[in-house]
Amino acid sequence: MEEHGWDLLLLYGHTWRKDYFRCLINFNFSGPHAVAVLDRSGEVHAIVSDPWDAEGLPGATFAPDFSGYLSKFGSARLAIAGKEIMPQSFLPNRDSNGAASATYLVEELRRVKSPQELDRIRQAAELSDRGYQHFAQVADVGMTEYELVAEVEAFLKSNGAEDNFMLIASGGTEVVGMKPPTERKLQTGDSVTTELTPQIDGYWAQICRTLVVGEPSAKQLEAFAIFAEARQAAEDLLKPGVNIADVARVQNDVFRKFGYGEYTGPKYTRVRGHNLGLHPDENPYVLEDVNYIVKEGMVVIAHPNTYLPLSGYMVFGDTLLVTANGCTSLNKTERKLFRK
Amino acid sequence: MKRGWITWDKTELPPSAFESRLAKVRQHLFEKELPALVVYTDVWRSNQGRYLSNFMPYWNRALLVIPRDSAPVLLCGLSPRVYPWIRSVTILEDIRANMNLAKMRDENGWNKVGVLDFPLLPYDLSVPNAVDVPWIAIHPEPDEGELSMYRHAAKMAREILREELRAAVGLIDHEFVGRLERKYRTAGVEDLVVLVTNGDTPPVPPIGSTLTPSFSVSVAMEYRGHWVKIVGSGFQPAAGLPPGASNSKIELLSGPYSYESCRPTDLKPGSIFASVAQSTIGGKRIFQGDTYRQGPNGPELL
Numbered sequence: 001m002e003e004h005g006w007d008l009l010l011l012y013g014h015t016w017r018k019d020y021f022r023c024l025i026n027f028n029f030s031g032p033h034a035v036a037v038l039d040r041s042g043e044v045h046a047i048v049s050d051p052w053d054a055e056g057l058p059g060a061t062f063a064p065d066f067s068g069y070l071s072k073f074g075s076a077r078l079a080i081a082g083k084e085i086m087p088q089s090f091l092p093n094r095d096s097n098g099a100a101s102a103t104y105l106v107e108e109l110r111r112v113k114s115p116q117e118l119d120r121i122r123q124a125a126e127l128s129d130r131g132y133q134h135f136a137q138v139a140d141v142g143m144t145e146y147e148l149v150a151e152v153e154a155f156l157k158s159n160g161a162e163d164n165f166m167l168i169a170s171g172g173t174e175v176v177g178m179k180p181p182t183e184r185k186l187q188t189g190d191s192v193t194t195e196l197t198p199q200i201d202g203y204w205a206q207i208c209r210t211l212v213v214g215e216p217s218a219k220q221l222e223a224f225a226i227f228a229e230a231r232q233a234a235e236d237l238l239k240p241g242v243n244i245a246d247v248a249r250v251q252n253d254v255f256r257k258f259g260y261g262e263y264t265g266p267k268y269t270r271v272r273g274h275n276l277g278l279h280p281d282e283n284p285y286v287l288e289d290v291n292y293i294v295k296e297g298m299v300v301i302a303h304p305n306t307y308l309p310l311s312g313y314m315v316f317g318d319t320l321l322v323t324a325n326g327c328t329s330l331n332k333t334e335r336k337l338f339r340k
Numbered sequence: 341m342k343r344g345w346i347t348w349d350k351t352e353l354p355p356s357a358f359e360s361r362l363a364k365v366r367q368h369l370f371e372k373e374l375p376a377l378v379v380y381t382d383v384w385r386s387n388q389g390r391y392l393s394n395f396m397p398y399w400n401r402a403l404l405v406i407p408r409d410s411a412p413v414l415l416c417g418l419s420p421r422v423y424p425w426i427r428s429v430t431i432l433e434d435i436r437a438n439m440n441l442a443k444m445r446d447e448n449g450w451n452k453v454g455v456l457d458f459p460l461l462p463y464d465l466s467v468p469n470a471v472d473v474p475w476i477a478i479h480p481e482p483d484e485g486e487l488s489m490y491r492h493a494a495k496m497a498r499e500i501l502r503e504e505l506r507a508a509v510g511l512i513d514h515e516f517v518g519r520l521e522r523k524y525r526t527a528g529v530e531d532l533v534v535l536v537t538n539g540d541t542p543p544v545p546p547i548g549s550t551l552t553p554s555f556s557v558s559v560a561m562e563y564r565g566h567w568v569k570i571v572g573s574g575f576q577p578a579a580g581l582p583p584g585a586s587n588s589k590i591e592l593l594s595g596p597y598s599y600e601s602c603r604p605t606d607l608k609p610g611s612i613f614a615s616v617a618q619s620t621i622g623g624k625r626i627f628q629g630d631t632y633r634q635g636p637n638g639p640e641l642l
Contacts, residue, residue: 015384028545031597085464157514157518158517158518180342181344270419
């Protein structure tokens with residue numbers, strides 16, 4: 001703060017993006033708004049917009065109307081992490097240049113996890129493993145996608161998940177991506193894809209697996225072998241000092257080798273992985289045009305999820321901790337094409 | 341998060357409901373000489389986009405643009421791969437793969453545009469020459485279609501909670517929340533936020549406590565885009581406010597956010613809100629609450 005000439009650093013969170021707030025004050029507020037205020041002496045103060053949050057967080061100030069409240073900081077030089085997502089009216093007396101954005105700097109500080117943070121991510125990964133086991137156990141012919149999600153949500157919440165981000169898809173070559181569940185009923189021969197992302201004490205871990213209802217077809221097996229090779233290529237490369245772009249490239253190269261290079265672009269896929277932490281989809285994204293040098297202590301999922309004409313959309317990936325010499329998976333779930 | 345079944349049942353909410361809502365928007369645009377209205381929407385701020393198009397982002401954010409003279413357009417942060425699904429659950433046909441409002445303005449020659457609740461627009465979405473259009477200008481109060489959905493949601497919330505409260509004492513709070521997740525999501529709920537307490541604090545996210553007879557539970561539930569909240573306790577069934585109880589919290593449910601603490605004076609005629617009362621019994625705080633409409637003669641239970 002001193003280097004940048006900031007008097008106060010504000011970490012803003014709203015109910016969808018609590019992560020900036022929670023990286024300083026790990027309190028699961030109800031919302032919709034919360035701000036952590038850090039001054040140069042290191043003193044931290046919280047402002048919340050919900051009276052129950054104020055009761056649950058000793059010392060917090062309850063501000064029923066956030067609009068204009070932050071202008072009480074007068075002429076102090078402010079920087080805000082999460083400024084981009086903050087409603088404009090929260091700083092009515094300052095133009096957009098009147099408060100600096102500290103978003104990138106705070107995100108960079110968050111990338112390398114502390115032992116305490118890793119402990120929570122390990123717990124979340126362990127729960128994602130058990131959650132997937134439950135998913136594979138309960139998935140059955142005739143069950144709707146949303147009933148399956150209800151079962152998995154019940155399992156994860158019963159076992160302590162604070163929240164969970166989950167997408168799903170079922171079917172064959174007509175399936176081009178995952179989305180929220182529909183009323184579609186699982187059928188024999190379906191590929192059922194999911195990513196489970198349980199949250200423990202603020203921190204998220206993710207697992208991606210594909211399950212076939214019944215015996216996999218030759219094309220499903222052929223597709224899975226490509227995904228398995230791509231995932232392995234990412235894990236073989238991921239280590240401190242590597243450019244994250246290359247972690248994407250080695251995955252895509254596997255698809256290119258098999259003649260499926262066109263399915264590595266945005267028409268068929270989003271990212272080849274992403275960072276994990278207090279947000280389930282953190283920067284840096286694993287993409288060939290994102291340059292970022294990987295550091296020890298980062299937590300990344302590398303997933304070559306995409307559509308292939310062989311089998312439709314397929315997913316595969318683990319939560320990976322970057323170690324001194326490589327990476328290690330925090331998941332224990334078998335690395336296979338599941339079948340039911 | 342919205343992990344449940346997002347759908348559009350046209351027998352519940354017919355396309356004519358949206359036509360009527362869009363007509364009201366276009367009338368306002370005409371009166372204010374604005375060429376289009378821009379509506380911001382994200383995971384937690386989807387009430388307004390849902391009201392106008394039935395679009396509810398399960399992830400990311402989007403801008404719904406309603407031109408005065410043509411069909412609505414969604415400028416979308418989600419992948420084009422899910423556009424067919426979006427079309428199947430909304431009134432939208434024209435979905436574009438970015439949030440480039442400036443480009444759309446250039447293409448249409450729009451020097452100014454209306455922005456719904458402009459002061460709440462995130463900082464990074466700069467909209468030059470924006471004219472603030474307050475929510476109340478196009479949504480003075482919920483229409484009959486919306487009210488019907490709120491009533492259905494409140495009934496569902498109440499019935500499931502009443503059933504689950506009976507066997508809750510003695511369960512670990514996580515387990516109880518898991519049971520609620522299964523019941524509500526199987527019934528078609530998109531989103532659910534459950535807070536619990538054993539009477540020493542307000543309801544909070546579960547912490548691994550065993551539920552005692554003095555426990556209370558707050559269930560915020562989204563059914564097809566309509567948020568309701570019900571608060572019940574193990575001490576009494578969730579129905580009405582107990583005698584001698586004091587008001588603990590009021591939350592607006594028909595505003596821009598899923599739910600938001602507010603003052604009684606913030607409620608307008610027709611507002612949908614949750615009212616939570618608190619009483620102290622045997623030294624424990626007992627919470628009860630439900631979802632109401634602000635009627636001409638005071639709160640009306642939905």
